[in-house]
Amino acid sequence: MIDLDLTAEQRQFQEMLREFGARELAPEVARRDRDSDPDPELFAKLAQLGLPGVCVPQRYGGAGLDWLALGIACEELEYVDASCRTALSVHAGLCLTGIYQWGTEDQRQRLLRPLAEGTRQGCFALTEPDAGSDVRALRTRAHKEGDLYRLRGQKVWISMGDRADLLLVFATVDPELGTRGITAFAVDRDLAGPGLRSEPIKHKYGLRASDTAVVYLDDAMVPAANRIGEEGEGFKVAMSCLDSGRYCVASGAAGTIRACLDMSVAYAHQRQVQGQEIGRFQLVQQMIAGMARDYDIARLLWMRAGWAKNQGRRSSRESALAKWVNSERANRCADDALQVQGATGFSEESPAARYLRNSRATLIYEGTREVQTQLAAEYALGYREDRPVRCPLPAWPDEGPASP
Ligand SMILES: Cc1cc2nc3c(=O)[nH]c(=O)nc-3n(C[C@H](O)[C@H](O)[C@H](O)COP(=O)(O)OP(=O)(O)OC[C@H]3O[C@@H](n4cnc5c(N)ncnc54)[C@H](O)[C@@H]3O)c2cc1C
Numbered sequence: 001m002i003d004l005d006l007t008a009e010q011r012q013f014q015e016m017l018r019e020f021g022a023r024e025l026a027p028e029v030a031r032r033d034r035d036s037d038p039d040p041e042l043f044a045k046l047a048q049l050g051l052p053g054v055c056v057p058q059r060y061g062g063a064g065l066d067w068l069a070l071g072i073a074c075e076e077l078e079y080v081d082a083s084c085r086t087a088l089s090v091h092a093g094l095c096l097t098g099i100y101q102w103g104t105e106d107q108r109q110r111l112l113r114p115l116a117e118g119t120r121q122g123c124f125a126l127t128e129p130d131a132g133s134d135v136r137a138l139r140t141r142a143h144k145e146g147d148l149y150r151l152r153g154q155k156v157w158i159s160m161g162d163r164a165d166l167l168l169v170f171a172t173v174d175p176e177l178g179t180r181g182i183t184a185f186a187v188d189r190d191l192a193g194p195g196l197r198s199e200p201i202k203h204k205y206g207l208r209a210s211d212t213a214v215v216y217l218d219d220a221m222v223p224a225a226n227r228i229g230e231e232g233e234g235f236k237v238a239m240s241c242l243d244s245g246r247y248c249v250a251s252g253a254a255g256t257i258r259a260c261l262d263m264s265v266a267y268a269h270q271r272q273v274q275g276q277e278i279g280r281f282q283l284v285q286q287m288i289a290g291m292a293r294d295y296d297i298a299r300l301l302w303m304r305a306g307w308a309k310n311q312g313r314r315s316s317r318e319s320a321l322a323k324w325v326n327s328e329r330a331n332r333c334a335d336d337a338l339q340v341q342g343a344t345g346f347s348e349e350s351p352a353a354r355y356l357r358n359s360r361a362t363l364i365y366e367g368t369r370e371v372q373t374q375l376a377a378e379y380a381l382g383y384r385e386d387r388p389v390r391c392p393l394p395a396w397p398d399e400g401p402a403s404p
Helices: 007-032 044-047 066-078 082-100 105-117 175-181 234-270 282-310 316-342 351-363 369-381
Strands: 120-124 140-146 148-159 166-172 182-188 198-199 214-222
Touching: 007 066, 007 082, 007 351, 044 082, 044 351, 066 082, 066 234, 066 282, 082 105, 082 148, 082 182, 082 234, 082 351, 120 140, 120 148, 140 166, 140 214, 148 166, 148 182, 148 369, 166 175, 166 214, 166 234, 175 182, 182 214, 214 351, 234 282, 234 316, 234 351, 282 316
Parallel strands: 120 166
Antiparallel strands: 140 148, 148 214, 166 182, 198 214
């Protein structure tokens, strides 16, 4: 049975996040965006709230909550700051769940635990200059030498790539093998040597307060013990990470839609034209009605995906669909929110302009709008179906902390 009411604990969690957003994010969000200035303390602040390992079992250092909690966090953080939500979803959605689902028990204790506790930050490095939507075209090479691998190649557009302590990097052991050569590695910045360098990408259209980087791998070293999954399993690892990442993007987008709605309602009450508030004009009402409709749709879609995940089910279809619909709707609502405000919205520093620029990224990353459209068609046509998920995260409440 699906229960759409939040429990008392979930409401408390949501309240705590709203209070955090208003206190820690809202005062600086416009300036950080204007100055392209990511908050260096952001991850530590998220860690204080237990968010990095929010849905990881307590025995691996997490908070032991469930997927809905992660969705609530993404929605509430993006309501205020999409760059902050990106940091959480890359860490908790893309990086950490991959290591949980595909890692060995040793890797979960050694690599996952510090990520879940929030003492180390993770990122996910798949995209290359010539391999974005087409993961098959990936060229970063992994050469095994004794008990370590050397990685050579370049990753681009990597969120948190300039600050993450642990990079989940995808490389091929043999390009001739296509996807069956792709292998996942947990690259520890402290162990990789001088062959790992990164530099931030400047002058982005949106998500300016998010660290997005180029990562250079020039014989970066990775202990063989940090290979996640078997050689050749990396494509499957990447796709399962993307299931969780898309879920985070979808729930975050609901936050943007709600922010657009709240802002537009307030402005429509306050702005007077022809002696009445603009909320009385039907064409303004149409835009606001669209936002109210889209918020409900977005919320239902991400909650359905979260519910499926809590059941331990594969949510590839639900997450991709929610990501596709919600990111498109968020971008459309941001455009309408700007329109409701007229010239006021057109200022580069208006929240509506920021929502518009930031939401544009969600139509590109973690599978473009076109890739999501293609996936939806393939599911409908029966060309694609979901197999059982590997090692699902247990639904909340989990079994509690590990015995010492
Ligand atoms: C802000 C930001 C943050 C990012 N963070 C990360 C990250 O943390 N980690 C990471 O690995 N990557 C990250 N990316 C990269 C992102 O995932 C890629 O940009 C994305 O997968 C698209 O790849 P591409 O840019 O190479 O576009 P391409 O794949 O070259 O696509 C170009 C165009 O062709 C279309 N297209 C491609 N294939 C098809 C097809 N089969 N059918 C129809 N149309 C198609 C696309 O939809 C697009 O419109 C980030 C990108 C951005 C903008």
